[in-house]
Amino acid sequence: MREELKLSAVRKYLMALSGLFLCLFLVGHLVGNLQLLETSYEARLQFNSYAVFMNKSPFIKVLSLLTYASVALHAFIGLALYWKNRKVRPVRYYYNDPGASSSWYSRNMPLLGILVLGFLLFHLSDFWYSYKFGETPYMRTQDGKGVILENGHAAYGVEVREGVAYAGDMPVGRVMKDLYQEVVQTFSEPVAVFVYLLGLGALGFHLLHGFQSAFQSLGLMCGSYARLIRLFGTVFAISVPLVFALIPVYVFFRSLMGGG
Amino acid sequence: MESMRFKLKIWRQKDRNSPGKMVDYEVSGISPDNSFLEMLDILNFNLIKRGEEPVAFDSDCREGICGTCGLYINGRAHGPGKGMTTCQLHMRMFKNGQTIYVEPWRAKPFPVIKDLVVDRSAFDRIMAAGGYISVDTIGNPPDADTILIPKQDADRAFDAATCIGCGACVATCKNASATLFVAAKVSHLALLPQGRLEAKRRVKNMLLQMEREGFGSCSNIGACQVECPKEISLENIARMNRELLKAILSPHSDD
Ligand code: HEM
Ligand code: SF4
Numbered sequence: 001m002r003e004e005l006k007l008s009a010v011r012k013y014l015m016a017l018s019g020l021f022l023c024l025f026l027v028g029h030l031v032g033n034l035q036l037l038e039t040s041y042e043a044r045l046q047f048n049s050y051a052v053f054m055n056k057s058p059f060i061k062v063l064s065l066l067t068y069a070s071v072a073l074h075a076f077i078g079l080a081l082y083w084k085n086r087k088v089r090p091v092r093y094y095y096n097d098p099g100a101s102s103s104w105y106s107r108n109m110p111l112l113g114i115l116v117l118g119f120l121l122f123h124l125s126d127f128w129y130s131y132k133f134g135e136t137p138y139m140r141t142q143d144g145k146g147v148i149l150e151n152g153h154a155a156y157g158v159e160v161r162e163g164v165a166y167a168g169d170m171p172v173g174r175v176m177k178d179l180y181q182e183v184v185q186t187f188s189e190p191v192a193v194f195v196y197l198l199g200l201g202a203l204g205f206h207l208l209h210g211f212q213s214a215f216q217s218l219g220l221m222c223g224s225y226a227r228l229i230r231l232f233g234t235v236f237a238i239s240v241p242l243v244f245a246l247i248p249v250y251v252f253f254r255s256l257m258g259g260g
Numbered sequence: 261m262e263s264m265r266f267k268l269k270i271w272r273q274k275d276r277n278s279p280g281k282m283v284d285y286e287v288s289g290i291s292p293d294n295s296f297l298e299m300l301d302i303l304n305f306n307l308i309k310r311g312e313e314p315v316a317f318d319s320d321c322r323e324g325i326c327g328t329c330g331l332y333i334n335g336r337a338h339g340p341g342k343g344m345t346t347c348q349l350h351m352r353m354f355k356n357g358q359t360i361y362v363e364p365w366r367a368k369p370f371p372v373i374k375d376l377v378v379d380r381s382a383f384d385r386i387m388a389a390g391g392y393i394s395v396d397t398i399g400n401p402p403d404a405d406t407i408l409i410p411k412q413d414a415d416r417a418f419d420a421a422t423c424i425g426c427g428a429c430v431a432t433c434k435n436a437s438a439t440l441f442v443a444a445k446v447s448h449l450a451l452l453p454q455g456r457l458e459a460k461r462r463v464k465n466m467l468l469q470m471e472r473e474g475f476g477s478c479s480n481i482g483a484c485q486v487e488c489p490k491e492i493s494l495e496n497i498a499r500m501n502r503e504l505l506k507a508i509l510s511p512h513s514d515d
């Protein structure tokens with residue numbers, strides 16, 4: 001391999017690209033999730049149909065594989081660089097004042113990254129795992145007597161076994177899962193809401209440094225663009241996690257008031 | 261004139277291989293107009309009079325242009341001033357009676373030689389790896405206006421060229437990275453037509469040498485830019501990252 005391809009600056013290109021790709025993912029994920037703020041039966045049906053679509057579409061499958069790959073690559077390089085950089089100052093300063101020249105979050109990207117990773121795993125085990133393999137309830141018809149199939153049709157008088165509705169012995173289709181209800185249940189727990197706020201807070205600070213840092217790594221921070229990128233990065237890093245955080249908080253207070 | 265006194269905590273280390281420690285000293289009769297190095301001279305004068313070993317520290321021009329001096333003072337490279345070297349720091353910037361911590365640059369590639377003096381020859385080896393242009397020096401120099409250079413480029417190149425190689429960027433960096441130093445050198449030459457010829461080789465070789473010397477990688481934290489006595493800007497690092505990208509994507513073309 002060409003020697004220069006092993007430079008950490010080259011690894012930072014990959015970190016920056018994967019990080020920015022994850023920023024795009026965040027926007028898409030957020031837009032989809034905003035459907036959770038609506039409470040009507042139709043909104044619930046729509047959200048659950050959206051979940052079916054996200055699980056079926058081959059395009060989304062490719063995107064989600066890219067997202068997993070980005071997280072893995074980004075986290076791996078980030079932690080590897082951190083591990084290497086840990087060894088460059090064997091004798092530490094007796095007295096140091098790093099706050100005079102840099103922000104705490106820019107110096108603690110690995111820690112913030114690990115928090116984000118932990119949160120990501122928690123989040124996936126919470127929703128993704130139970131949706132795929134676990135106890136997510138079935139979506140029922142509005143009168144509660146039938147179930148909704150994945151194709152959106154209602155089915156009455158059927159028996160559900162392992163996610164498939166049967167009329168007698170005849171399978172009539174897979175049953176839609178009520179992910180919406182699962183989310184509402186999760187966010188009625190104060191501990192879960194707290195974990196989400198913590199994770200999103202870590203993400204916000206990670207992005208406060210990370211967004212503009214990615215442009216710097218790619219060599220795009222120059223001249224008059226630099227200020228614009230910094231400004232946009234700050235707005236992005238604050239608003240995206242904040243709007244994400246709105247969902248658990250809103251759902252939590254709604255459940256307190258007895259709504260659903 | 262007002263006279264100041266200070267409590268000092270200074271790193272003492274006999275040589276490369278001995279462990280060092282912080283040692284307490286007191287100085288008095290210091291003028292607010294004394295430079296930091298003059299204050300240390302006064303301390304050393306007293307130490308020599310008492311028959312003790314003076315504190316070793318580096319200095320040469322004492323006017324902020326040579327890059328020889330460099331102390332980590334109260335947790336900051338070159339102390340509390342902005343845009344100044346240790347030799348340009350004056351005691352009026354401290355409070356009378358204050359405790360001042362004085363340490364050497366700390367980084368694995370900058371081993372301590374004695375007390376506050378570190379070995380910065382790693383920078384020389386990085387320069388030797390590409391911080392130059394190859395020119396024919398036989399015959400007469402060409403007229404200065406045979407190669408025209410836009411004023412903005414000349415200014416940016418000059419700004420980058422003001423790096424004095426002091427090592428404060430490494431000292432303050434959490435990763436002990438020399439990226440700002442290397443970026444200043446790479447940028448300085450990349451902006452000028454005379455430097456373009458070897459631009460691709462230069463950026464690769466200087467960065468490779470930086471890593472071979474054991475400096476860390478850049479996390480874009482930006483402390484270097486704040487502590488650099490010449491206020492070398494992070495823009496130079498962005499420019500270097502651009503240069504490296506060009507070198508990697510088209511390794512065989514000339515520019
Ligand atoms: C949605 C999730 C994430 C997003 C959007 C994101 C975004 C970013 C961006 C844009 C950067 C700047 C890259 C650069 O400086 O070139 C960055 C840096 C970093 N990220 Fe992430 N990140 C995420 C998750 C993670 C995870 C899970 C980890 C590790 C466990 C991590 C660790 C790091 C580290 C250590 C850096 C700094 C690397 C350095 O400059 O040396 N990040 N992140
Ligand atoms: S970039 Fe600034 S801090 Fe680093 S060596 Fe040059 S002058 Fe010193």
Ligand code: FES
Pocket residue numbers: 318319320321322323324325326327328329330345346347348
């Ligand atoms: S002694 Fe020359 S810069 Fe300080």
